[in-house]
Every structure is written in C-alpha cells, then in structure tokens.
Amino acid sequence: xxxxxxxxxxxDDIRTPFGDEKNLPGGSATHFSIAASHLVQVGIxxxxxxxxxxxxxxxxxxxNIDLAGIEKQQGKSFHWxxxxxxxxxxxHTLDTQLGVLxxxxxxxxxxxxxxxxxxxxNSDPDIQMRVLDQLDRPKFTFLDSMNFWISSKKGSLEKVxxxxxxxxxxxxxxRQFCNTPNLITAGNRLLxxxxxxxxxxxxxxxxxxxxxxFSFAAVAYPTEKIIDPTGAGDSFAGGFMSYIARxxxxxxxxxxxAVNFGSVMASFMVEDFSYRKxxxxxxxxxxxxxxxxxxxxxxxxxxxx
Amino acid sequence: xxxxxxxxxxxDDIRTPFGDEKNLPGGSATHFSIAASHLVQVGIxxxxxxxxxxxxxxxxxxxNIDLAGIEKQQGKSFHWxxxxxxxxxxxHTLDTQLGVLxxxxxxxxxxxxxxxxxxxxNSDPDIQMRVLDQLDRPKFTFLDSMNFWISSKKGSLEKVxxxxxxxxxxxxxxRQFCNTPNLITAGNRLLxxxxxxxxxxxxxxxxxxxxxxFSFAAVAYPTEKIIDPTGAGDSFAGGFMSYIARxxxxxxxxxxxAVNFGSVMASFMVEDFSYRKxxxxxxxxxxxxxxxxxxxxxxxxxxxx
Numbered sequence: 001x002x003x004x005x006x007x008x009x010x011x012d013d014i015r016t017p018f019g020d021e022k023n024l025p026g027g028s029a030t031h032f033s034i035a036a037s038h039l040v041q042v043g044i045x046x047x048x049x050x051x052x053x054x055x056x057x058x059x060x061x062x063x064n065i066d067l068a069g070i071e072k073q074q075g076k077s078f079h080w081x082x083x084x085x086x087x088x089x090x091x092h093t094l095d096t097q098l099g100v101l102x103x104x105x106x107x108x109x110x111x112x113x114x115x116x117x118x119x120x121x122n123s124d125p126d127i128q129m130r131v132l133d134q135l136d137r138p139k140f141t142f143l144d145s146m147n148f149w150i151s152s153k154k155g156s157l158e159k160v161x162x163x164x165x166x167x168x169x170x171x172x173x174x175r176q177f178c179n180t181p182n183l184i185t186a187g188n189r190l191l192x193x194x195x196x197x198x199x200x201x202x203x204x205x206x207x208x209x210x211x212x213x214f215s216f217a218a219v220a221y222p223t224e225k226i227i228d229p230t231g232a233g234d235s236f237a238g239g240f241m242s243y244i245a246r247x248x249x250x251x252x253x254x255x256x257x258a259v260n261f262g263s264v265m266a267s268f269m270v271e272d273f274s275y276r277k278x279x280x281x282x283x284x285x286x287x288x289x290x291x292x293x294x295x296x297x298x299x300x301x302x303x304x305x
Numbered sequence: 306x307x308x309x310x311x312x313x314x315x316x317d318d319i320r321t322p323f324g325d326e327k328n329l330p331g332g333s334a335t336h337f338s339i340a341a342s343h344l345v346q347v348g349i350x351x352x353x354x355x356x357x358x359x360x361x362x363x364x365x366x367x368x369n370i371d372l373a374g375i376e377k378q379q380g381k382s383f384h385w386x387x388x389x390x391x392x393x394x395x396x397h398t399l400d401t402q403l404g405v406l407x408x409x410x411x412x413x414x415x416x417x418x419x420x421x422x423x424x425x426x427n428s429d430p431d432i433q434m435r436v437l438d439q440l441d442r443p444k445f446t447f448l449d450s451m452n453f454w455i456s457s458k459k460g461s462l463e464k465v466x467x468x469x470x471x472x473x474x475x476x477x478x479x480r481q482f483c484n485t486p487n488l489i490t491a492g493n494r495l496l497x498x499x500x501x502x503x504x505x506x507x508x509x510x511x512x513x514x515x516x517x518x519f520s521f522a523a524v525a526y527p528t529e530k531i532i533d534p535t536g537a538g539d540s541f542a543g544g545f546m547s548y549i550a551r552x553x554x555x556x557x558x559x560x561x562x563a564v565n566f567g568s569v570m571a572s573f574m575v576e577d578f579s580y581r582k583x584x585x586x587x588x589x590x591x592x593x594x595x596x597x598x599x600x601x602x603x604x605x606x607x608x609x610x
Contacts, residue, residue, distance in 0.1 A: 038610075039610060089486070181392035184527045188529075205507060206510070206522075206524070214600075215601060216604075217511075217524040217527070217601050222513075222520060223489065224489045224493075246610070256603070256604040257604060261610070287609065287610055290606075294604065294605070294606040295519075296522050297521070297522050297523075297602050298561070299561040299565060300599070301595075305343075305551070305566070305595075
C-alpha cells in the first residue's frame with residue numbers, strides 16, 4: 001500500500017434543493033479514499049464511534065480500502081448536519097457533533113509509517129504535526145486545512161505547512177492565510193513557507209497549482225448537474241494523490257495530470273449525495289471525462305498574431 | 306476598415322490603492338479601440354462634449370483609429386468617477402454624469418454600414434437595436450450589456466440578443482439574466498435565444514465560450530500587478546474582436562485563439578491607469594504572453610490512467 005489518508009469517518013445529514021438525507025457516509029477520509037480507490041489501494045487513519053453503520057465500513061472494504069488504521073471508540077461518531085442553498089457555493093452548518101473525534105490522537109499502524117504518499121485531511125494542525133512525527137521519510141505529504149484553524153491556530157498551522165511537501169487551500173482560505181486578495185500572490189507566499197507544491201481550489205472556477213519550477217491552471221469540468229457538493233474537495237484530493245501514487249513520480253507532467261484527474265473526480269462526486277456517484281463509475285468514465293477536459297481547454301501556441 | 310465599435314468616449318476619475326487620477330481617457334469605445342489597434346484598423350461610433358481634451362483624440366488618431374463616427378456636441382462628455390477597494394474586484398461609483406450621452410442616437414457614417422465586424426459596447430438595448438438596423442449584412446455582431454439594462458429593459462435586451470451573432474456577459478450578469486447560479490446553464494440558455502457564440506467573463510477566473518458545436522474555457526493570465534481594472538472587459542472585447550477581424554474566419558480555432566488573445570490584452574490593460582500600458586507594448590509582448598498562457602494550461606490527453 002502506497003497511500004494513506006488521515007481524516008474523518010463521519011455521518012452527514014444533508015439538505016440541498018434536490019433532497020434531504022440523513023446518516024450518509026461522510027467525512028474527509030471516507031470521500032478521499034473512495035475517490036483514490038479507483039487507482040490505488042489506500043489506508044485510512046481515523047476514529048469512529050459505536051453508531052457508525054457496519055454497512056459504511058463494508059463498502060470501504062469492498063473497494064479494497066485498508067481499515068487497519070480506523071480506531072473504534074465508545075461514544076458517537078463525528079456527525080455533521082448542514083444544508084446548501086440554491087447556489088450551492090457554500091455549506092451552511094446546522095450542527096456539528098465531534099463525538100469521539102474530540103479526543104482523537106491518531107496512532108499510525110506500524111505498516112503505515114513507511115507509506116510514501118500521505119494526505120493529512122483538515123484537522124487540528126497540532127494533530128497533523130504528530131502524524132508527521134510518526135512517518136518514516138515519506139515521498140510526498142499533502143496537507144489540507146480550513147478557515148477555523150487559520151483563525152484559531154495560525155502559528156501551529158504555519159509550522160506544519162513548513163514541514164509538508166504540498167498544501168491545498170480553497171481560495172477564501174488562501175486569501176485569509178496570506179492576507180492578500182490576489183491568489184497568485186497567495187500561492188507564491190505559501191511556497192515561500194517551504195512546500196514544493198501549493199494548490200488553490202476555486203470550485204466551479206477550477207484550481208491553480210504553484211511550484212518553484214512551473215505554474216499550472218486547471219479549469220473545472222463543465223457540469224450542470226450539482227446535487228450535493230459535500231466532499232468535492234476531498235474527492236479532488238483523493239483523485240490527485242492517487243494519480244501521483246499510482247505513477248510514483250513527482251515530475252511536472254504527473255502533477256498537471258493529477259490536478260486534472262482530481263477535477264474530473266470532483267465533477268462526478270457532486271452529481272449525487274455522498275459518494276454514490278463515485279462508486280457507480282469506472283476508470284473508463286474517468287478517462288473519458290479527462291480527455292473531454294483536454295478538448296475543453298485546448299489551443300495551440302502561435303508563431304505570429 | 307473591417308471593425309467598428311459603438312460605445313463611449315469618456316473621462317474617468319479613478320482612485321485605486323495605487324493612485325488617484327482625474328480626467329483619464331475612458332469609455333468602452335476608447336479602451337476597445339486602443340486594444341484592437343494592435344491588430345487592425347478600427348472605427349469608433351460615439352459622442353463627445355466640448356470638454357474632451359484634444360490630446361485624447363490625437364492619441365487615438367496616432368494609433369490609426371478612425372474617428373469619422375465620433376460626433377462632437379455642445380455640452381459635457383460622459384464622465385465617470387469611481388474607486389476600487391483593495392480587492393479590486395468591483396468598481397464603486399461615486400458619480401456618473403451622462404452629459405451629451407444622455408441624448409445620443411448613433412448614426413453610422415456611410416462607410417461604416419458595410420463593415421463586417423461590429424462590437425456594440427454596453428448601452429441602452431434600444432439604441433443597440435437602432436445600430437443593428439443601420440448595418441448592411443455584417444459577418445459578426447458582438448454585444449455587451451450590463452446589470453442596469455437587465456433590470457430595467459430586459460425585454461429590449463432580449464430582442465437585441467436575438468439579433469446579434471455573439472454576446473458577452475460577466476458572470477453576475479449571466480446569472481442575473483438567466484436566473485440561474487450555474488454558468489454552464491446560463492451559457493446554454495443564452496445560446497437558445499439565438500446567438501451563435503456566448504462568452505461569460507469571470508475576471509481573475511478567466512472566461513467561458515459557448516457555441517452549438519463546442520465549448521471552450523480560458524484561464525486568466527496570472528498576474529500580481531493590478532493597478533486599475535477599469536476597461537479590462539472592453540480591452541478583452543477589443544482583443545477578441547480584432548483577432549477575429551484580422552483572421553477573417555469564424556471557425557473554432559480562431560474563436561479559441563481570440564478568447565485567449567482577449568485575456569492577454571486584459572492582463573496588460575490592468576497593469577496601469579487607463580490604457581497607458583496597452584499603448585506601451587508591442588505585438589511581440591502580446592504574442593509572448595499568449596504563448597506563456599499556453600504553457601500555463603497545457604497538458605496532454607491520456608490513453609490510460
């Protein structure tokens with residue numbers, strides 16, 4: 001196994017203009033690993049309570065996802081309740097119950113410590129740091145965070161950003177963390193902290209990849225079907241990291257391809273509640289949409305105007 | 306002459322975090338024609354008052370822009386005063402004096418009536434319609450508008466959209482006009498009204514081109530230098546239309562290239578107040594940035610994942 005994710009395995013109650021569903025399989029590690037399972041075996045590090053339906057774990061196992069790093073504790077699983085308005089651009093939280101997540105301190109199974117590719121999903125940056133401490137020379141560590149930690153633990157977050165190889169923010173987070181309205185400036189400032197790669201996600205507007213050697217802009221796959229945007233970012237990260245892990249190269253071409261593959265994954269993710277759409281598609285579906293994305297942005301350089 | 310613009314020749318007082326300037330050369334036709342003058346000769350249809358400095362017109366003439374369609378009337382020129390906050394994303398209007406524009410009814414010089422490429426910059430859709438009535442079988446008419454006309458004259462605007470070949474909206478206008486948060490849906494609905502091409506501009510996020518045969522997404526050229534965003538949209542349109550007029554073809558490749566050329570033009574436009582940067586660059590500068598845009602988005606299609 002070459003890829004692990006440290007994140008949440010949760011229950012979601014979600015209302016959108018297209019439905020109202022309770023106790024959905026949710027959490028960053030869930031959506032990341034379902035996405036990644038199209039290309040590689042992935043292991044989850046996380047915590048669940050006694051209330052998580054067995055069926056949720058079974059579906060992960062059926063997709064060859066390794067669950068050795070999931071701790072089961074007395075109490076309730078992390079549970080998020082929220083809704084989206086018609087414009088689907090931002091999630092509105094109704095209730096967050098941390099449950100067993102409140103006291104979770106991830107301990108990596110011995111077999112996970114030498115895994116080369118590691119995704120640290122959004123969580124307390126001090127916990128993310130303790131995960132890094134358990135890793136034995138990973139090839140590529142990739143970190144997500146959110147506005148809550150930028151506001152409440154910026155010092156810790158900066159420390160952990162200095163230690164990872166890559167970081168992903170959405171555009172509001174990047175602007176907030178770097179205190180600039182300009183995303184190009186923000187990307188460059190994040191690079192200055194140490195990571196080799198920075199991704200800024202812009203939802204329907206695609207994403208930007210920054211590195212010291214090159215920059216890359218990806219557009220979002222054009223879709224009119226957005227049923228539930230929950231997990232779009234985690235499925236993007238799952239597509240991105242699994243593509244890199246599968247090719248096991250950290251060169252420019254692979255990074256450009258991985259960003260697009262993440263976009264394609266997210267475009268399927270939002271087409272149904274939870275990961276339902278992702279588990280109904282094949283790698284051929286992903287490949288087809290990837291190549292349509294190429295047609296969508298393609299043009300040739302010019303010798304003259 | 307193959308291209309004309311019907312729009313404003315104005316004076317602007319503009320404050321941004323980088324300066325505070327008065328009586329700048331402004332107006333949609335001014336910025337459009339300065340941009341277009343890099344590739345083709347362009348004629349302006351517009352109105353000015355007695356207060357417009359001779360130097361503003363001289364600069365247009367020096368760039369081989371035809372001024373036969375500019376009427377000089379008793380009174381004051383259109384004058385806009387506004388400012389931008391630090392984030393530069395939206396203009397805040399302090400004062401708008403229509404002056405001679407209030408009663409302007411464009412009459413095309415005889416030589417302009419058979420021009421093949423026509424840009425109708427933002428104005429009252431009833432006036433835009435009267436311009437269309439004066440044209441003798443143009444090849445490509447392209448229309449801009451704004452939220453004010455969508456709110457106040459939607460019926461007239463819809464009528465004129467049904468008569469042009471192409472329409473350009475920014476993302477807020479497209480969402481408002483089509484009453485949908487989804488830009489892909491908006492683009493398709495605008496096509497349904499009749500135009501062959503629809504462009505939705507997204508500022509720092511690039512633009513989307515819709516047609517019945519293909520779609521195209523362009524990213525914005527990555528820039529950290531944004532001094533004054535006034536006229537970005539008009540310079541985009543000037544780059545776009547001049548590229549099409551110069552190549553005199555309405556095929557897919559030319560449209561993709563023209564959208565990118567418009568993006569490149571706008572990326573220079575915002576680097577200084579008014580059109581100062583645009584008149585300081587060469588076609589080589591434009592070509593170089595065009596090809597850098599290609600590097601910025603380039604990836605190859607895949608045979609397998």
